[in-house]
Amino acid sequence: MPLFGKARPDPDRPDGAPTLIKRHSAFTRLWHWVNFACLIILLMSGLQIFNAHPALYWGKDSHFDSPALSIGAERDASGAWQGITRIGGYRFDTTGVLGISGPSDDLERRAFPAWATLPGPRWLAKGRQWHFLAGWIFAPMLTAYLLYLVFSGQLKRRLLPRRDEWRHLGETIRDHVRLRFHHGEEARHYNLLQKLTYLLVLLGLLPLVVLTGLTMSPTMDAAWPWLLDVFGGRQSARTLHFICAIGLLAFFLVHLALVLVSGVFNNLRSMITGRYALHPELSPAQPHAPSSALPPQQEPRDD
Amino acid sequence: MTKPTDSGRRRFLTRSLLAGGATLLAGCDALTRSDAMGKLFETSSALTQQAQRLLASRQSLAREYTSADIASTFRANGTTNPDEAAYRKLAENGFRDWRLEIGGLVERPQAFSLDELKTMPARTQITRHDCVEGWSCIGQWKGVVLGDLLDRVGVSDQARFVVFHCADRYRGGDAYYESLDMLEAYHPQTQLAYALNDADLPIANGAPLRLRAERQLGYKMAKYIMRIELVESFANIGRGRGGYWEDRGYNWWAGI
DSSP, rough: TOOOOOOOOOTTHHHHHHEEESOOHHHHHHHHHHHHHHHHHHHHHHHHHHHHHEEEESSSSOOOHHHHEEEEEOOOTTSSSSEEEEEEEEEEOOTTTTEEEOTTTTTTSSSGGGSSSSSSSSSSSHHHHHHHEEEHHHHHHHHHHHHHHHHHHHHHIIOOOGGGGGGHHHHHHHHHHOOOOOOOOGSSOHHHHHHHHHHHIIIIIHHHHHHHHTTTHHHHHHHHHHHHHHHHHHHHHHHHHHHHHHHHHHHHHHHHHHHHHHTTTHHHHHOOOHHEEEEEOOOTSTOOOOEEEEOGGGGGTOO | OOOOOOOHHHHHHHHHHHHHHHHHHHHHHHHHHSSSHHHHHHHHHHHHHHHHHHOOOOOOOOOOOGGGGGOOOOOOSSSSOOOOOOHHHHHHHHTOOOOOEESSSSSEEEEEEEEHHHHSSSEEEEEEOOOOOOOOOEEEEEEEHHHHHHHOOOOTOOOOEEEEEEEEEGSSSSEEEEEEHHHHHHHHHHEEEEEEETEEOOGGTTTEEOOOOETOOOGOOOOSSSEEEEOOOOSTTTSSSSSTTTGOOSSOOOOO
């Protein structure tokens, strides 16, 4: 693989020892973990709220006979309950998870199962309380973090792709698909895929999930009527809010998987203490690095 | 020593996971019910109210739609056909004997018949009804602007809330009631509606009179209104939280 930069081993340490760099500022780390807690609460309480009317529509109001998505329970030919999810014109049997769930001797008719909602039992009032409480932490923190990214210059320095990076897009995708991650000097900066993903989440999904959430509030619609125009109506906003939430869940799962496979200890440390270790890479750029000089735990691809 | 079989191990793991998950969920539910969380939830709702009051001016209007947007059937929710004897009697007679009483902290307590209300200046508005459950429905309402009616009876300076007492007992339980503060009560779109989509208000939607508070969620908009009471505090009404659903854990502030 060409274009590997040279890792700079610490001159005071034996050749091949990792270099610790400061990767995440205190505010980034704080925001990350607060956000993690908020998003879990928001997702689970959001599913509780969704369960109160498990259907999504497009437009200003609800066309009850033609939802874009609906989750419900129907009896099959033998009279047994089936969980049925409809998306557009398609019908899916989702018994056990969506529509009908719970222990086999105590099946419950509910859209999302008890393990996915906060609180567990059907309880819209408390689901809303959790949702708005977490929202009050999540939305101001997001605003502060976005301002911080812009004004500290981090948005430009760390996240906006440089023009030359686009040329290596194919290569970066190939590396990701093969789960080959850089651990040396290359890992000092986010690669293009990371940059694009974080930009999509930070400037796309996260602000969108807040704004579509606000659009569902009748008082906010009176205060900021443009919200209704931007999102095409309250029910469209509700649908977009749901799609954003699913998008964020997907991001979370992929993020978690990549954190695990690309050096979980190093990644976690960088998000807790801020320090991230760069390991010199075995690569064509360092053809003479003797592999025997590397202690086993410092193997470039030790994970 | 016998090694556990794979399926045994799997069963053990599944059970541990389920038990762990159940403990976690039970913990969340205990937390949900705790006093400390209750206080936090109240703080957050108060914050929402203050923030929304700051952003939405006194007069900012809920969007009004065109007749093309009106839903073919306006969805009815909650009580849709009160079975209280007194109400049935009024309904059988086309609500000719029904009177809206306005009392409490007012200068001139008064009762209005439906015809009297209909002769007063009316406002017609096509608005979107947003249910706390998540759905929305658009309908055209016609009624008396609540502020006009309050001015007729003269609200005393002490009054802080307008309480709406209703004829229905949801699922045979407590009597339905709701409350607005003076700011929302005097909002230009807040009205007592007697007509829906150019026809007399159907029983399912709250006949003979229901509240429209267009910047709030549906549960605020009391149906089957019998009596309006102006109060300084609603602590002694119902369970003291300002409304039937508020008494059951929903926020008094229903702007979100």
